[in-house]
Amino acid sequence: MTDDRRSGCPINLTLEVVGDKWSLLIIRDMMFGNRRHFRELLTKSEEGISSNILADRLKTLLEAGIITREDDPSHKQKGIYSLTEQGIELLPILAQMAAWGYKYLPVSEELGIRARLLSEGGPKMWAEFMDELRQTHLGHVRRKKGLSVGERLQAAYERVAKRNDPA
Amino acid sequence: MTDDRRSGCPINLTLEVVGDKWSLLIIRDMMFGNRRHFRELLTKSEEGISSNILADRLKTLLEAGIITREDDPSHKQKGIYSLTEQGIELLPILAQMAAWGYKYLPVSEELGIRARLLSEGGPKMWAEFMDELRQTHLGHVRRKKGLSVGERLQAAYERVAKRNDPA
DNA sequence: GCCAACCGATTGCAATTTGCAACTGGTTGC
DNA sequence: GCAACCAGTTGCAAATTGCAATCGGTTGGC
Structure with a gap:
């Protein structure tokens, strides 16, 4: 180093x-x-x-x-x-990269769905997701109201993945 | 390749x-x-x-x-x-990286001022700057009203640079 | 017409980084 | 007690990076 x-x-x-x-x-x-x-x-x-x-x-x-x-x-x-908080705050960079890649590169359908949702959700959804990450990674208390952003992204991914590979 | x-x-x-x-x-x-x-x-x-x-x-x-x-x-x-348009749309990624680096890394004052302004300006300022880039790089017509974002960032940089090195 | 300065690269070579595969020393569950 | 699992480490070959020198051509000044 x-x-x-x-x-x-x-x-x-x-x-x-x-x-x-x-x-x-x-x-x-x-x-x-x-x-x-x-x-x-x-x-x-x-x-x-x-x-x-x-x-x-x-x-x-x-x-x-x-x-x-x-x-x-x-x-x-x-x-x-x-x-850490510093790591969690890398999310907006990842979200912008996901949005750009989704728009311009040959993204697979399963792996692209999360990028689309995250992109459509915008900074507000990112902030919500970062709050969830603070809960799971920094031990902040969870306030529980409906599905979390993480859960929604995961569910969307699984829907598309299952549809494309119904084995 | x-x-x-x-x-x-x-x-x-x-x-x-x-x-x-x-x-x-x-x-x-x-x-x-x-x-x-x-x-x-x-x-x-x-x-x-x-x-x-x-x-x-x-x-x-x-x-x-x-x-x-x-x-x-x-x-x-x-x-x-x-x-290209695709290249111009990398700006939000750069802007987020600049904001993160500005917040967490030992950024020099001269080179940090642009990151601060861009971060404070938010997505609206980014969109404005991207429009200017479309003008200079894609040959779109310029509508001219006051200082451009690029000019403002440059001016801010030069102010700080001159203040720190008045040679 | 000549020459120095500038132009976008390219080349040779050494140092660093990457990536694979095998392996280490240890822990756990059955 | 033993197979499966755990977080890494090691050795080595291949690819990438970075530096310095150089290339063939263009331009501007005189």
Whole structure:
């Protein structure tokens, strides 16, 4: 971890932290797929990250203060990774990326549905989702009123996935 | 240019196109610094990109339909790079990155002022700025009423830069 | 017409990063 | 006690990055 920066530009600094091909995908899986353990992130990812890269990125994200790690009381070896407030606030970047990719790139139907809903929901829905993430990752109390944004996104995904693969 | 994708997820696809350390910085310079020639992008960048990387990224961005290149009538060797509509619509991603970096990373004062204004301006200001980019890059007519967003950002930057280095 | 400065790249090469596969040392459940 | 699972680590090859020098051509000044 050398801390020589190319410049003090906020966009550049952000890219130096999360501007690689994997970090934001890990964040995405933590946010939308609720992956919290190493194995979950390793095996349940669409893209198939390898374990050394995952370990390296988790370390980097830890050092950057984007995630935290604590021991899982149910299993001595398991660690639970959580997003920090700083990590949760990466959501708008992911949402904009999802919207742009949905509009211009050959997105698959199952994986695109969440992007569409999130894009249509706009900043208001993002804020709501970030509040839910604060509850699950920072231990804030949950106020419970109907389906959460996370649940709605997941349900929409499963509907499309099941429709396309009714096996 | 192999087109095997890791997954059809919109975020992943977006990262495969612009998820490296340089592409978005080039877009940033085209948007905020109005760099349109190879030399300008090469020498006037804060971070000091090297020429082979720049050439490679410009080629990639061309193939992805994010920028276009046309000959400069004033110089047979010069090319003018322009953003496409698709490229202009990367602005919200850059704006969110700027806002996040401004909030959480050690941004320099000069380079941070634009991020602050852009963040405070919100989606409305982004839309206005994107309209201006359509004018300069896509040749849309300019309706002229007061200072443009680009001019305001530039003026703010120069005020801070001059204050900090009154040489 | 000549030459220096500038133009958009390209090339060779070393250093870094990535990615795969196998493996480690340990824990848990049956 | 043993198979399955856990979070990583290691060795090594391949790909990417980054620097410096260079290329062939264009332009402006004289």
